[in-house]
Amino acid sequence: MSARPTGLLVTGGTGTTGSRITATLADRGLPVRAGSRRPAPGTRQVRFDWADPATHGPALDGVGAVYLVPPVGDAEPARLMLPFLERALRSGVRRFVLLSSSAIEEGDPGVGEVHGALRQLAPEWAVLRPSWFMQNFITSSHLHAESIRATGEIFTATGQGRVAFVDAADIADVAVHALLDALPHNAAHVITGPETLSYGDAAAVISEASGREVRHRPVPAAEFRARLVASGIPEDFARMLAAMDEGISRGAENRVDPAVRTITGREARRFLDFAAGHAGHWRA
Incomplete structure (x- = not known):
């Protein structure tokens, strides 16, 4: 065998x-x-x-x-x-x-x-x-990172909705456990950061970390979808992303889950610490 x-x-x-x-x-x-x-x-x-x-x-x-x-x-x-x-x-x-x-x-x-x-x-x-990646604010190909650098603004259709932004490194650590742990997880894990923030809150944290004024500009879902398409995202995928933003505006992502701590044994990274470590990405 x-x-x-x-x-x-x-x-x-x-x-x-x-x-x-x-x-x-x-x-x-x-x-x-x-x-x-x-x-x-x-x-x-x-x-x-x-x-x-x-x-x-x-x-x-x-x-x-x-x-x-x-x-x-x-x-x-x-x-x-x-x-x-x-x-x-x-x-x-x-x-x-x-x-x-x-x-x-x-x-x-x-x-x-x-x-x-x-x-x-x-x-x-x-x-x-x-939840939504913290890296979306610094990855050059992402709409948020590009608009921060170009205009100092973050455009979303989330209104005042809140998100527990999560560091990709925390997601990767959970994934490594799921791949290697002796006992299979056989479960779905909601993975979030340790706190919920609105995009306005995130903009304020970025402003403080970088020393550059960054603002959140809420827009209707149709305008956000059009911005996504203009950035090169396919129409059907842009429609799905805009619908997710509308879900955030209604509170769909206003939650914190302890999966990172439960699975890895350490706390998930705070957005404040992420911003401090990447402040150079947003400076003019």
């Missing part, structure tokens, strides 16, 4: 959470490969493209656990992810950790469908449902 596959595949391996997970697993000497559409030679990266099934088999060879990051900007990721899940199960993968969102419930269209499939089909699984 052949040994159980022990390798780990991190899809989205060069992304915000995937790169952190890959680095942690590599530092522990584990056989990890980072899936990327454009892998860099001489690294742990392997070619992986959700839309190209020919890349799936080689990426899964010898793998026993997979971190699943949905295809970026795709409002209907299940059409690509579910066939991959079935193929991974056939190849011997036992454990799956899915990156979802606190705004997406099991069974919802898209990633919610993948969540449901994992719970029903995977021997070992976890679904991570993080």
Whole structure:
């Protein structure tokens, strides 16, 4: 009888959470490969493209656990992810950790469908449902980071709604536990920071940290959607993001969950500390 596959595949391996997970697993000497559409030679990266099934088999060879990051900007990721899940199960993968969102419930269209499939089909699984990333305020490709640098403003359709912003490093640490813990989690984890803030509060914290005035400018959902589309986001995905902002305005994300402390044994990072550590990103 052949040994159980022990390798780990991190899809989205060069992304915000995937790169952190890959680095942690590599530092522990584990056989990890980072899936990327454009892998860099001489690294742990392997070619992986959700839309190209020919890349799936080689990426899964010898793998026993997979971190699943949905295809970026795709409002209907299940059409690509579910066939991959079935193929991974056939190849011997036992454990799956899915990156979802606190705004997406099991069974919802898209990633919610993948969540449901994992719970029903995977021997070992976890679904991570993080709140909004703190990194959205500093990642150059994100609308918030770009508008802060360009105009000193943050545009959202959230009104005065509050969010427990979470550091991607905390999400990655929870993911590493979900991939490696001896007992499978077989659960969905809502992952948040330790406090809720409105975008106006976040702007005030950024202003204090950077010494530059930053303001939150609430706009109607239709205007926010148009701004997303103008930034290059597909129309259907922009519509989904705008709807999530409207949910925040109604209080959908006004909650704090202790998952980071419960799973990792330490407190989640505060936005105040994050802003202090990244103040240079916002200075003119």
